[in-house]
Amino acid sequence: MAALRRRALQLAEAVIGPKVPKPTKAQERQAYDIALARDEGRCQKCHRGTPLTRDHRLNRSQGGLTTPANLQILCGSGTTGCHGEVTHDLEMALREGWRVPAWADPLRWPAARYFATPAGTVRKGWALYDNAGGVTEITDDEARELMEGAIP
Ligand SMILES: [Zn+2]
Numbered sequence: 788m789a790a791l792r793r794r795a796l797q798l799a800e801a802v803i804g805p806k807v808p809k810p811t812k813a814q815e816r817q818a819y820d821i822a823l824a825r826d827e828g829r830c831q832k833c834h835r836g837t838p839l840t841r842d843h844r845l846n847r848s849q850g851g852l853t854t855p856a857n858l859q860i861l862c863g864s865g866t867t868g869c870h871g872e873v874t875h876d877l878e879m880a881l882r883e884g885w886r887v888p889a890w891a892d893p894l895r896w897p898a899a900r901y902f903a904t905p906a907g908t909v910r911k912g913w914a915l916y917d918n919a920g921g922v923t924e925i926t927d928d929e930a931r932e933l934m935e936g937a938i939p
Contacts, residue, residue, distance in 0.1 A: 815853040821920040822858035829860065831900040832869035832885065834909060836862025840870050844898065845887035856916040857893040859885070859900070884913060884930065894918070897930035 810818060819841050830836045842861045845851030863870040873880035880886035884899030898916055901909040902924060913930035915923045925933075 810853055818853050818855045818858060818918075821855040823860060825855065825916070825920045825922060826860035826900070829901065830862035830869050831859050831898075832861055832873070834901050836868045838862065838864075840864060842870050842873070842885075844885070844896070845889065845891070845893050849889040851887070851893070854893070855918045855920055857887070859898060861885075881934075895933065897925060897933050 822841055823839075828839065830839060839860050839862055841858050843851045843853070844857050844859055847853075851857050861870040861873065862868040863872075865871060865874050873885040877886060881888060884897055887893045887896040894917065895915065897913045899911065900914050900922070902912045902914075904910055913925045913927060915925060917923070
């Protein structure tokens, strides 16, 4: 019986994948600093609002961790500014790239953000974030493909 249970747990783990370890307090502080530097201290939704907050793309209440890939800089609070907007309107937030669905991995879920142009201005686009502060730009089509079937 114990062997059967062990086998079932192994199978379940293979489907779910290895657990990502919860970051330590020091790692969380570092993640906030990395996200703030990556996003150049600007709200990634409007590029001008203040005060700035470090928002979890996948909510902490849904298991979202304080890792660079799961953080974005937004203005406002849970009820004001861009942070308030994406908290209030989940459907918009998922469609426009401000939230990660509960079942998805923030490392593989497109994020909307600003990119600098050679002319010194900024433009909006889509990206995948890594946990070292890296940003990989992806096309609109690639973002839609990655989010396919997940948008209400
Ligand atoms: Zn904003």
